[in-house]
Amino acid sequence: MKLLLGIDIGTQSIRCGLFDFEGNSVALAAKSQSMSTPKPGWATQSPLTWWQAVVENIQKVISTAKAKPEDIVAVGCCGLMHSPVPIASNGHILTEEVQLYCDKRAAELAEEISNQANISRLFFLAANMPTSNWFGIKIKWIKKHEPAIYQNTYKFLTAKDFINFMLTGETCIDHSEASGSFLMDQELETWSNELIEAVGIDKEKLPEIHKASSIIGHVRKEVADSVGLKAGTPVVCGGGDMLCSLLASGLTGEGKVVDLTGTGSVISFFGNRPILDKRIMNLRHVMPGWVPFGCIDSAGGAFRWLRDVLAKKETEIARGLGRDEYDYLCELAQKTNYGADGILFFPYLMGERTLGSPFSRAVFLGMNQGTTMGHLVRAVLEGIAFEHKRTIEIVENSGVKVEVVYHTGGGAKGDLWSQIKADIYGKPVCTLYNTEGGVLGAALLAGVGIGIYENESAAGNKVARIKKEFQPDESKAERYNYLYALYKNVHDLLQDSFVRLAAMP
Numbered sequence: 001m002k003l004l005l006g007i008d009i010g011t012q013s014i015r016c017g018l019f020d021f022e023g024n025s026v027a028l029a030a031k032s033q034s035m036s037t038p039k040p041g042w043a044t045q046s047p048l049t050w051w052q053a054v055v056e057n058i059q060k061v062i063s064t065a066k067a068k069p070e071d072i073v074a075v076g077c078c079g080l081m082h083s084p085v086p087i088a089s090n091g092h093i094l095t096e097e098v099q100l101y102c103d104k105r106a107a108e109l110a111e112e113i114s115n116q117a118n119i120s121r122l123f124f125l126a127a128n129m130p131t132s133n134w135f136g137i138k139i140k141w142i143k144k145h146e147p148a149i150y151q152n153t154y155k156f157l158t159a160k161d162f163i164n165f166m167l168t169g170e171t172c173i174d175h176s177e178a179s180g181s182f183l184m185d186q187e188l189e190t191w192s193n194e195l196i197e198a199v200g201i202d203k204e205k206l207p208e209i210h211k212a213s214s215i216i217g218h219v220r221k222e223v224a225d226s227v228g229l230k231a232g233t234p235v236v237c238g239g240g241d242m243l244c245s246l247l248a249s250g251l252t253g254e255g256k257v258v259d260l261t262g263t264g265s266v267i268s269f270f271g272n273r274p275i276l277d278k279r280i281m282n283l284r285h286v287m288p289g290w291v292p293f294g295c296i297d298s299a300g301g302a303f304r305w306l307r308d309v310l311a312k313k314e315t316e317i318a319r320g321l322g323r324d325e326y327d328y329l330c331e332l333a334q335k336t337n338y339g340a341d342g343i344l345f346f347p348y349l350m351g352e353r354t355l356g357s358p359f360s361r362a363v364f365l366g367m368n369q370g371t372t373m374g375h376l377v378r379a380v381l382e383g384i385a386f387e388h389k390r391t392i393e394i395v396e397n398s399g400v401k402v403e404v405v406y407h408t409g410g411g412a413k414g415d416l417w418s419q420i421k422a423d424i425y426g427k428p429v430c431t432l433y434n435t436e437g438g439v440l441g442a443a444l445l446a447g448v449g450i451g452i453y454e455n456e457s458a459a460g461n462k463v464a465r466i467k468k469e470f471q472p473d474e475s476k477a478e479r480y481n482y483l484y485a486l487y488k489n490v491h492d493l494l495q496d497s498f499v500r501l502a503a504m505p
Helices: 047-065 107-114 119-126 135-145 147-152 159-168 175-179 193-199 221-227 241-248 300-310 312-320 325-334 373-397 415-425 438-449 456-463 474-502
Strands: 003-009 013-019 025-032 072-079 085-087 155-157 215-218 234-236 257-261 265-269 281-284 290-296 344-346 363-365 405-408 429-432 466-470
Touching (some): 003 047, 003 159, 003 241, 003 438, 025 047, 072 159, 072 438, 085 147, 119 193, 135 147, 135 193, 159 215, 159 234, 175 281, 234 438, 241 265, 241 281, 241 290, 241 438, 241 456, 257 373, 265 373, 290 373, 300 312, 300 325, 300 373, 312 325, 325 373, 325 415, 344 373, 344 474, 373 415, 373 474, 405 415, 415 429, 415 466, 415 474
Parallel strands (some): 072 234, 257 405, 405 429
Antiparallel strands (some): 003 013, 013 025, 215 234, 257 265, 265 290, 281 290, 344 363, 429 466
16 A cells, blocks of 8 residues: 655644545644634744654554555645745744634734835836735845844744654755745745845845655654654655645646635635736646636634624534534525625624735625524625635636636535526536545645656546536626625725724724
């Protein structure tokens, strides 16, 4: 038995999986985790908690599969993106409160960079505008507000690269994470001295950039026994969780679009080069090519918030019936009229990136005394779809044709959300048999690294198979188009109010 090990450091859970060379799951293990929000707009987790969960999960999947350490022929890791883990020269972690991708504390620093006279040049170099989400700008915040940590840092690593470091002792980063730093030259695909100077950090604190599928080291003897792996097992560089999920979802060529909905939600397009529109973000794929995308930092997270804060009664009822809480809430939504009887939800619990500002906040608009929990659930599901429709509109206006949308991630498990998205996008929406996402994508990269697959595209195409197709209901188009236009109008009107709220004394 020869197996590939995939590791995924997610926001809500850490997953490990063993897969055969056909991409079939042999064993999976997951450990839940939560993020700390010590201040509004802040979001942190502990790297040592990640590592502890990874060790436990690897041991579980090996036990479940009744596998031997030597059965695992390569390891790949992916993880939540843009999170700077400061490592000292002796390998010690310098903080256990690492900023997550959705942490917005560096918003003012991003704004300062955006106001530089040469911002058009910087935008062209990075293929992105500065935002508080980017890895490099988060490092700048550490330099300014935690100078002792910055000064003592040997290398800043992302979440998955921290796990790679623990396994191999090597420091590295791949192109997908480097492109999400506001520090990488999008044409040369190397660190840009001009961008590094503009952000104001030190180049020597950045790790070397490698291909996502390249072998960067081997499992160290010092950790092999405690983890359950064989010393010397190859470890590839891996990639950001979003890009690994997209690989496993078949985003391997032009014309393909993937709506990946987890805690956050990303709608992604494949291209040979970035789309240079300031409302769009771009990341280098874990294979040759680029992924222009739009992002909502709280999508599934918004649904979870509604469940935990507003729908406590309904959640108790579902549990009493032995039902899945989300399925039960979706049934309530299905009983309401499409368009939620005029209720709009703006899903900015964690602010916005490029279509708004970090100061944006979530809003329900249009409630009355007849509003039910079903209306609120439907409004949340529709609001997230309206937000992504804006990105589709921008990308199509740039000349990219969108024919079908693949819907994957936790949000694709039930039919209602997929149908809502088909109706609002006006496009066929397909779900996939593979729901493992990042953990499988990371394992596929490991397989490419040791030559199991010819290349990343071949690996992704091997595992992406359509499960279900949802056609748009044309009878709903008039109302949804009306609400979509209203959604965009209200969004723009709210921006000044969001900024004023953020400045509240």
